[in-house]
Amino acid sequence: MNANPVTWESGTLTIIDQTLLPAELKYITLDTLDMVWSAIKQLQVRGAPAIGVCAAFGVLVGLKERHPATLKAARHALGIVADHLATSRPTAVNLFWALDRMRSVSVAGDSDDAPSQFLAALEREAQAIYDEDRSVCKRLGAYGAPLITDGDGVLTHCNAGGLATSGYGTALSVMFCAHEKGRRFRVYADETRPLLQGARLTTWELQRAGIDVTLICDNMAAQVMREGKINLVIVGADRVAANGDAANKIGTYGVAVLAKAHTIPFYVAIPHSTLDCALPDGDAIPIEERDGAEVSHAFGRQCAPDGIAVYNPAFDVTPARLITGFITESGIVHPPFSDRLALLAGKQGNP
Numbered sequence: 261m262n263a264n265p266v267t268w269e270s271g272t273l274t275i276i277d278q279t280l281l282p283a284e285l286k287y288i289t290l291d292t293l294d295m296v297w298s299a300i301k302q303l304q305v306r307g308a309p310a311i312g313v314c315a316a317f318g319v320l321v322g323l324k325e326r327h328p329a330t331l332k333a334a335r336h337a338l339g340i341v342a343d344h345l346a347t348s349r350p351t352a353v354n355l356f357w358a359l360d361r362m363r364s365v366s367v368a369g370d371s372d373d374a375p376s377q378f379l380a381a382l383e384r385e386a387q388a389i390y391d392e393d394r395s396v397c398k399r400l401g402a403y404g405a406p407l408i409t410d411g412d413g414v415l416t417h418c419n420a421g422g423l424a425t426s427g428y429g430t431a432l433s434v435m436f437c438a439h440e441k442g443r444r445f446r447v448y449a450d451e452t453r454p455l456l457q458g459a460r461l462t463t464w465e466l467q468r469a470g471i472d473v474t475l476i477c478d479n480m481a482a483q484v485m486r487e488g489k490i491n492l493v494i495v496g497a498d499r500v501a502a503n504g505d506a507a508n509k510i511g512t513y514g515v516a517v518l519a520k521a522h523t524i525p526f527y528v529a530i531p532h533s534t535l536d537c538a539l540p541d542g543d544a545i546p547i548e549e550r551d552g553a554e555v556s557h558a559f560g561r562q563c564a565p566d567g568i569a570v571y572n573p574a575f576d577v578t579p580a581r582l583i584t585g586f587i588t589e590s591g592i593v594h595p596p597f598s599d600r601l602a603l604l605a606g607k608q609g610n611p
Contacts, residue, residue: 273318419457555570
């Protein structure tokens with residue numbers, strides 16, 4: 261990716277407005293805490309790692325707005341700002357992980373001291389979260405690339421590319437790395453209803469990278485598998501429970517069931533920061549439910565009757581028993597998952 265989804269330069273937070281892709285590549289500046297919150301909520305920035313990075317820098321935006329005069333005031337403002345950002349979206353654990361890292365920043369000093377040292381430490385932590393994510397995605401891609409061989413067909417669902425991270429991706433990083441190594445393969449990208457992240461974002465990224473990509477409707481996946489065109493499925497995730505149950509964009513569970521039925525390996529690509537071993541299984545993962553208009557109205561055009569009831573969960577949970585393995589920055593993890601994922605959760609931020 262030569263288009264960074266989240267950047268922080270000279271105290272300014274800038275993102276790509278992903279709601280406008282692929283028709284328009286537009287960068288917007290987030291000057292206020294409310295703008296950061298709205299950008300996350302409205303999917304202008306999306307993807308678990310990118311949400312975490314944006315939220316970390318968003319803390320700095322919120323503190324800058326408040327101009328705390330003392331160290332005590334800055335610490336108090338940090339709590340308020342972080343708590344507000346935590347209400348933006350409930351499922352992606354990277355959001356809460358990044359905010360907890362920002363909350364954990366501490367410097368010595370008296371309550372009446374100027375907050376400059378504290379604010380500088382917060383900026384260093386946010387930058388570290390960004391830098392770590394870029395490094396993690398590269399390592400993850402390198403571990404996963406050998407799974408793809410010449411002539412393979414790879415199916416992916418939603419967008420887990422550079423747009424969903426600090427610039428290289430999780431599931432798509434495997435494909436980028438394999439492509440860089442000269443492998444020739446074809447990616448089938450589900451459109452990913454209702455907001456078409458696969459059609460709008462994944463195909464855009466893969467096409468820009470020169471990777472052979474074919475767009476299919478979500479309900480075509482079974483037929484494409486039946487025709488023998490898929491050798492491997494790789495997706496991302498927004499939160500993984502202790503037992504290996506994985507929450508990802510709605511429709512992922514169905515793809516996993518289809519892959520199992522067709523004896524196709526199903527891999528989930530995640531950084532350690534997406535692990536939430538405090539939750540025993542997928543039943544405990546909070547699932548965001550979004551506005552029904554995303555289903556009843558497609559890009560502003562009504563496509564369902566007035567007053568129709570709509571159920572619009574943004575994510576579903578794929579049971580661990582359907583997952584062949586997790587591709588991480590420490591390598592590929594195979595079942596049984598519980599003990600092995602717990603070890604990775606304990607080394608977040610480290611290779």
